[in-house]
Amino acid sequence: MLRHFLRSREAILTGALFFLLALIALRFPAFVAPRNLAAVFNDTAPLIILALGQMVVILTRCIDLSVAANLALCGMVAALINVAAPDLPVVAIIAMVVILGALLGAFNGILVWKVGIPPIVVTLGTLTIFRGIIFLISDGKWINAHEMTEGFKALPRADILGIPMLSWFAILTIAGFALLISRTALGRSFFAVGGNPHAAVYTGIDVGRTQFAAFVLAGALAGLTGYLWVARYAVAYVDIAGGFELDVIAACVIGGISIAGGIGSVGGAVLGALFLGVIKNALPVVDVSPFWQMAISGAAIIVAVVLNSRSNRPKGRLILRATEVRR
Amino acid sequence: MTATPLGRHLPDRLTTRTNRLIRSWELLLLAIAVAIFIFNAMASPYFLNVWNLSDATFNFTEKAMIAFAMALLIVAGEIDLSVAAIIALASTAMGWALQFGVGTPGLVGIGLGTGLLCGAFNGILVTRLGLPSIVVTIGTMSLFRGISYIVLGDQAYRGYPDSFAWFGQGYIWWVFTVEIAIFSMLAVAFGILLHRTNFGRAVYAIGNNPTAALFSGIRVTRVKFILFLLTGLMSGLAAVCLTSRLGSTRPSIGLGMELEVVTMVVLGGVNILGGSGTIPGVVIAAFVMGLVTFGLGLLNVPGIVMSIFIGALLIGVIALPRLFAMVRK
Numbered sequence: 001m002l003r004h005f006l007r008s009r010e011a012i013l014t015g016a017l018f019f020l021l022a023l024i025a026l027r028f029p030a031f032v033a034p035r036n037l038a039a040v041f042n043d044t045a046p047l048i049i050l051a052l053g054q055m056v057v058i059l060t061r062c063i064d065l066s067v068a069a070n071l072a073l074c075g076m077v078a079a080l081i082n083v084a085a086p087d088l089p090v091v092a093i094i095a096m097v098v099i100l101g102a103l104l105g106a107f108n109g110i111l112v113w114k115v116g117i118p119p120i121v122v123t124l125g126t127l128t129i130f131r132g133i134i135f136l137i138s139d140g141k142w143i144n145a146h147e148m149t150e151g152f153k154a155l156p157r158a159d160i161l162g163i164p165m166l167s168w169f170a171i172l173t174i175a176g177f178a179l180l181i182s183r184t185a186l187g188r189s190f191f192a193v194g195g196n197p198h199a200a201v202y203t204g205i206d207v208g209r210t211q212f213a214a215f216v217l218a219g220a221l222a223g224l225t226g227y228l229w230v231a232r233y234a235v236a237y238v239d240i241a242g243g244f245e246l247d248v249i250a251a252c253v254i255g256g257i258s259i260a261g262g263i264g265s266v267g268g269a270v271l272g273a274l275f276l277g278v279i280k281n282a283l284p285v286v287d288v289s290p291f292w293q294m295a296i297s298g299a300a301i302i303v304a305v306v307l308n309s310r311s312n313r314p315k316g317r318l319i320l321r322a323t324e325v326r327r
Numbered sequence: 328m329t330a331t332p333l334g335r336h337l338p339d340r341l342t343t344r345t346n347r348l349i350r351s352w353e354l355l356l357l358a359i360a361v362a363i364f365i366f367n368a369m370a371s372p373y374f375l376n377v378w379n380l381s382d383a384t385f386n387f388t389e390k391a392m393i394a395f396a397m398a399l400l401i402v403a404g405e406i407d408l409s410v411a412a413i414i415a416l417a418s419t420a421m422g423w424a425l426q427f428g429v430g431t432p433g434l435v436g437i438g439l440g441t442g443l444l445c446g447a448f449n450g451i452l453v454t455r456l457g458l459p460s461i462v463v464t465i466g467t468m469s470l471f472r473g474i475s476y477i478v479l480g481d482q483a484y485r486g487y488p489d490s491f492a493w494f495g496q497g498y499i500w501w502v503f504t505v506e507i508a509i510f511s512m513l514a515v516a517f518g519i520l521l522h523r524t525n526f527g528r529a530v531y532a533i534g535n536n537p538t539a540a541l542f543s544g545i546r547v548t549r550v551k552f553i554l555f556l557l558t559g560l561m562s563g564l565a566a567v568c569l570t571s572r573l574g575s576t577r578p579s580i581g582l583g584m585e586l587e588v589v590t591m592v593v594l595g596g597v598n599i600l601g602g603s604g605t606i607p608g609v610v611i612a613a614f615v616m617g618l619v620t621f622g623l624g625l626l627n628v629p630g631i632v633m634s635i636f637i638g639a640l641l642i643g644v645i646a647l648p649r650l651f652a653m654v655r656k
Contacts (some may be wrong), residue, residue, distance in 0.1 A: 063461070111642065111646065115645075115646050115649050115650060115653075116649055117642065117645050117646060117649070118599050118600060120406075120461065120599070121589075121593060121599050121641065121642070121645060122642060124586055124589060124590075124638075124641065125590075125638040125639070125641040125642040126638065126642070127586070127638070128586060128634040128635065128637060128638035129634075129635050129638035129639060129642075131631065131634065132631050132632055132633075132634045132635030132638065133635065135629065135631040135632060136632065136635075140629070140631075238631065246465060246468070246469055249462075249465060250465075250466075250469070253462060253466075259459050259461065259462045260459065289477070289480065291473075291476040291477050291480045291578075292473070292476075292477055293473070294469050294472060294473030294476050295469065295470055295473025295474050295476065295477055296473070297469050297473070298466050298467060298468065298469025298470030298471070298472075298473050299466075299470055299473075301462065301465065301466030301469065301470075302452065302463065302466040302467065302470065305458055305459075305462050305463065305466065306452075306456060306458065309456060309457065309458055
């Protein structure tokens with residue numbers, strides 16, 4: 001068991017993460033203080049939540065490039081509802097945006113499932129459509145902090161057992177996914193569909209429906225994150241989280257989730273997100289311009305995908321792997 | 328995802344050339360283009376003006392240059408999402424060289440060379456290491472533009488020489504811009520390359536069945552590598568034109584353009600999964616997209632709302648034929 005863990009991707013990633021933290025601690029010891037690490041985790045919470053949603057989509061051999069646009073649209077809707085009906089409880093707003101996010105995800109999913117359009121085309125299209133809709137419903141205006149109610153803004157910061165709610169949402173999502181992946185039929189079918197769609201059909205799994213479920217799940221989480229994002233930064237406008245979908249995919253790829261489907265783990269996705277989160281928070285501390293971040297995450301994606309391709313070579317035990325040539 | 332039984336369908340007669348042409352995607356697209364043209368001409372009195380129409384070509388010429396090479400790449404079953412980032416890096420390289428007093432020919436060389444290098448980088452990662460092109464180019468998309476951000480930050484390069492402005496602002500003759508001339512020449516060149524040469528046949532073969540292509544003696548990795556080089560080179564050329572037209576370089580130059588290029592290619596009837604597509608289709612798709620953005624612009628529709636149309640167009644053109652086929656069944 002221990003030997004198996006030590007050879008796993010999670011162990012390598014954990015090692016890399018500790019190495020990174022040690023490097024930063026050499027120049028700036030205060031960075032690794034528990035208080036600061038908790039702040040880094042809190043800052044990375046949205047990325048963790050979205051990376052888990054993206055993980056199940058990628059497991060089923062799909063990709064969702066529209067998550068950031070979905071997040072922004074749901075965040076804008078949450079802010080608009082709050083401005084229009086300040087008395088509405090925040091829980092109701094969260095419920096609404098989660099449903100809205102799930103519906104947007106379902107739109108992606110139905111196009112992939114029933115119409116059979118490649119996921120990358122679908123989500124490239126909906127990415128621009130969602131952003132455009134934000135402009136239409138907001139008239140291109142910003143919704144600023146003073147227009148939102150205190151309760152709306154306070155929830156992500158609310159403290160429970162010394163940990164902010166934003167972090168709790170991430171922790172609950174991680175726990176939920178750990179259960180979903182290891183203890184439910186749906187969780188296992190994500191792997192089956194991605195590992196070998198033909199074999200999955202013969203075992204009675206509806207491939208399209210499973211992909212649809214993955215998109216709905218990713219959409220619902222994007223909706224939730226939309227509220228968290230807007231409430232935390234206390235501002236909503238067309239371009240919030242612009243390009244964030246790339247960070248989400250980067251987190252997944254770094255976390256060892258194979259873009260060819262069927263390979264990945266909850267721990268990997270979380271560690272991949274934390275890896276990017278630590279880099280992002282450490283750059284200003286070690287006095288590197290934040291403009292470096294984009295190039296670093298790009299380089300991290302490439303390094304991770306090169307390493308993944310080395311470790312994911314088919315081994316003897318994969319008996320049902322399709323013989324077709326993989327793109 | 329369900330497999331349909333392989334029934335044997337025997338046609339009463341063979342399809343003729345005209346029959347194929349009438350049913351072709353290109354003709355449908357041409358009809359759409361004409362319809363949009365007529366609609367625009369009726370909707371706005373400023374549309375039917377040769378100078379306005381000449382200006383409108385800037386909407387698509389730079390994207391179309393990349394789209395030609397991208398069409399070949401997608402037919403061969405690969406994709407390059409880093410093209411807009413290559414534009415940013417090539418433009419930054421030109422701006423950087425400008426600080427050392429490099430003249431116009433040198434700037435163009437540096438722009439094209441940077442594009443070529445970026446394409447080679449993508450190509451090596453995909454063909455030598457056997458990585459999926461979609462992930463690689465999502466990575467290099469961040470990497471290339473990230474380097475531009477490292478170099479420029481929130482600054483911009485300005486002060487390109489007057490002779491450099493010729494590429495993006497010059498006219499060959501009357502209303503015909505330099506860019507539309509480049510576009511036309513590339514359309515012919517890529518059309519010949521894909522439809523009239525062995526190389527073009529190899530591209531189709533690879534897209535349909537890479538294994539069979541390999542066994543029939545096609546150097547699959549070499550062809551794919553050349554296609555990545557070509558896409559990089561065209562991105563470099565687009566960077567020259569765009570930088571020349573704008574007269575400045577910012578790291579956000581051409582942001583999101585990869586989406587419009589892919590939309591143009593797919594709208595042109597190229598199968599996103601590889602194996603089929605034509606250059607004439609891409610040419611007409613370029614005009615359709617140019618006409619749509621120009622027409623909406625004349626009607627004072629903001630750019631971001633236009634992107635809704637582009638996104639819907641992308642999904643619609645693929646969904647509609649499939650939906651019709653489903654209804655017919």
